Amino acid sequence: MAVTIEFLSEAEKKQIAQAIAEAEAHTSGEIRVYVEPKCKGDEKERAIKVFHQLKMHRTMFHTGVLIYIAHNDHAFAIIGDRGIHEKVPDNYWEEVKEMMKNYFTEGKFAEGIIKAVTQCGEHLKIHFPSDGNNPDELSNEVVIGNG
Ligand code: CA
Numbered sequence: 001m002a003v004t005i006e007f008l009s010e011a012e013k014k015q016i017a018q019a020i021a022e023a024e025a026h027t028s029g030e031i032r033v034y035v036e037p038k039c040k041g042d043e044k045e046r047a048i049k050v051f052h053q054l055k056m057h058r059t060m061f062h063t064g065v066l067i068y069i070a071h072n073d074h075a076f077a078i079i080g081d082r083g084i085h086e087k088v089p090d091n092y093w094e095e096v097k098e099m100m101k102n103y104f105t106e107g108k109f110a111e112g113i114i115k116a117v118t119q120c121g122e123h124l125k126i127h128f129p130s131d132g133n134n135p136d137e138l139s140n141e142v143v144i145g146n147g
Pocket residue numbers: 020024030031136137138139140
């Protein structure tokens with residue numbers, strides 16, 4: 001019987017969900033992480049598709065941010081909803097993406113994702129601070145795809 005090696009362990013998935021909860025505590029933004037082995041085609045287009053599949057465009061202030069990872073292909077994208085694009089330039093997340101890539105190159109996958117989540121939270125906090133009424137609009141669980 002073939003043994004499937006999971007890219008992230010259950011414990012690591014929990015740590016990432018926890019990092020998302022902490023990052024979202026100070027911002028009205030909503031962060032999600034989507035991981036799959038392969039990315040057919042352009043990673044940014046794929047990320048936009050996933051963004052809609054996960055209904056991330058339905059947050060109250062359009063402040064959803066998706067961290068998309070195709071780990072076998074080393075393809076990454078970070079995209080934000082239109083509420084975010086109105087306030088920040090397109091390359092706003094490049095720095096976070098590059099940092100995450102460096103961790104991945106060293107084989108530190110969970111750590112890289114957690115750092116990326118934390119940095120996204122820091123960025124979101126600047127433009128979209130929590131006003132106290134801050135419902136958790138999107139699940140914090142990592143989504144595992146089969147692309
Ligand atoms: Ca959330």
